[in-house]
Amino acid sequence: MSTTSIPRRTAAAALGLATALVLAxxxxxxxxxxxxxxxxxxxxxxxxxxxxxxxxxxxxxxxxxxxxxxxxxxxxxxxxxxxxxxxxxxxxxxxxxxxxxxxxxxxxxxxxxxxxxxxxxxxxxxxxxxxxxxxxxxxxxxxxxxxxxxxxxxxxxxxxxxxNLGFEAKKGSGQKVTGPKDVAGQTVAVQSGTNQEKLLIEWSKENEKAGREPVNIKYYQNDSDTYLALQSGRIDLYLGPNPTAAYHAATTGKTEVVGTYSGAGSTLQxxxxxxxxxxxxxxxxxxxxxxxxxxxxxxxxxxxxxxxxxxxxxxxxxxxxxxxxxxx
The missing domain is CATH 3.40.190.10 (Periplasmic binding protein-like II)
Known part of the structure; x- marks a missing residue:
């Protein structure tokens, strides 16, 4: 049985963490x-x-x-x-x-x-x-x-x-996501019922409290619809698990990971x-x-x-x- 906590990277470290797969x-x-x-x-x-x-x-x-x-x-x-x-x-x-x-x-x-x-x-x-x-x-x-x-x-x-979560954008977007302010007013796709949805909703609320625009959250039935929306410009970003974002970017060459974040938020890995x-x-x-x-x-x-x-x-x-x- 193992119950002892292990050291964890904070979200700040996660933001700087290189993706396991890069764009090639x-x-x-x-x-x-x-x-x-x-x-x-x-x-x-x-x-x-x-x-x-x-x-x-x-x-x-x-x-x-x-x-x-x-x-x-x-x-x-x-x-x-x-x-x-x-x-x-x-x-x-x-x-x-x-x-x-x-x-x-x-x-x-x-x-x-x-x-x-x-x-x-x-x-x-x-x-x-x-x-x-x-x-x-x-x-x-x-x-x-x-x-x-x-x-x-x-x-x-x-x-x-x-x-770790990954923000995926159309390749060459010039975007960089390090926190809530970077997605203010952006249209972001996310899967319903996931921790990334919960995190995105919290970021949207934080933006509103700070006087910034909320996040325009969109939901799609499957990844193919999401990526079609990303390529056509109907959404600005897709927030999902970092491994899938990095893998998709690497194998298609059409997208890029523009930010990563711990799946448990700013203080916990x-x-x-x-x-x-x-x-x-x-x-x-x-x-x-x-x-x-x-x-x-x-x-x-x-x-x-x-x-x-x-x-x-x-x-x-x-x-x-x-x-x-x-x-x-």
């Missing part, structure tokens, strides 16, 4: 389906987007597996839920348009390995992730879910990645976590499994293969401080 990429269909992106180190990361993933694996740990609730152990499967939306490199479909790939399913596979369970994935709309967890239809969500104080009332969390129904009994074995793969190096290999090493944590925490109810 190419597809190589002759290489079995890969995308090559430049990494912060100056080198390049070749990302396998084919259905033949050759995932990083690890062995079962009996002492950790024994902590899984008996009902799940007897069933033999770990019912995993993820968003059905395509969000590379978090979770998306391979070149066969069927196989679910990305850093989220890879980490979920590692956890299932340690627990000695067969991972069974379910893809649903964002809001139905939580509906399914509430009804115990699913055991755990691995879907870029941020720890928030509001969510902690109903769910338990075992953290596994830093949460946001954290992404495996999410379970409160008091389900899964949080502790999940954290123990995550700490095991952090310690044995397989976790680092997974982040590296998706170009996300900059978002690594050194320890999985159970229910750490999350995005406050009111935050700036």
């Amino acid at each position: 990429a190419c597809s190589n269909p002759d290489d079995g389906g890969t995308t090559e992106v430049a990494a912060t180190s100056g080198g390049k990361t070749k990302i396998n987007i084919s259905p033949d993933q050759n995932r990083v694996t690890t062995d079962k740990v009996d002492s950790i597996a024994a902590g899984v609730p008996e009902e799940i152990r007897e069933r033999g499967t770990l019912e995993l839920v993820q968003s059905s939306g395509s969000a590379a490199p978090l979770n998306f479909h391979a070149t066969d348009n069927k196989t679910l790939i990305g850093v989220e399913p890879d980490i979920a596979h590692l956890v299932a390995d340690v627990l000695g369970l067969k991972p069974k994935f379910h893809a649903v709309s964002w809001e139905n992730i939580f509906v399914g967890l509430d009804s115990a239809k699913y055991d755990v969500g691995f879907s870029n879910i941020t720890v928030t104080e509001e969510r902690k009332e109903k769910y338990d969390f075992a953290t596994y990645r830093e949460d 946001g954290l992404i976590a495996a999410t379970t129904k409160k008091d389900s009994g899964l949080a502790e074995p999940l954290a123990d499994a995550l700490n095991h793969v952090i310690d044995n190096g397989t976790y680092a290999k997974v982040l590296e293969r998706w170009g996300l090493s900059d978002e690594a944590v050194t320890k999985s925490e159970i229910n750490p401080p999350g995005l406050p109810r009111t935050n700036k």
Whole structure:
């Protein structure tokens, strides 16, 4: 069990954090389906987007597996839920348009390995992730879910990645976002029900209190509509997870990340976590499994293969401080 807090970067540091993927990429269909992106180190990361993933694996740990609730152990499967939306490199479909790939399913596979369970994935709309967890239809969500104080009332969390948000603009926009004043009067797209929406609403309120224009917040059903609106000038910015913003910018060359921000606001480093129904009994074995793969190096290999090493944590925490109810 791991509950000790770890040092976190503040939002000021997050603002200066280089994106895990920079704006240089190419597809190589002759290489079995890969995308090559430049990494912060100056080198390049070749990302396998084919259905033949050759995932990083690890062995079962009996002492950790024994902590899984008996009902799940007897069933033999770990019912995993993820968003059905395509969000590379978090979770998306391979070149066969069927196989679910990305850093989220890879980490979920590692956890299932340690627990000695067969991972069974379910893809649903964002809001139905939580509906399914509430009804115990699913055991755990691995879907870029941020720890928030509001969510902690109903769910338990075992953290596994830093949460940084990215403001994406049309390439060559000349924009730079470092705080609320930079989005005053701007038209910004965001996904409903996310922590980035909560943050954007708070920034809009802060702008109004300071006598600036509020943010004109827009919602779209899918990423393709959002990016079409961005290219046509109907929106100025799109606020989403930084990994997806950086990956999209790198692989299309049509957009750029013009600012990053901690998913928990100005005073706390946001954290992404495996999410379970409160008091389900899964949080502790999940954290123990995550700490095991952090310690044995397989976790680092997974982040590296998706170009996300900059978002690594050194320890999985159970229910750490999350995005406050009111935050700036």
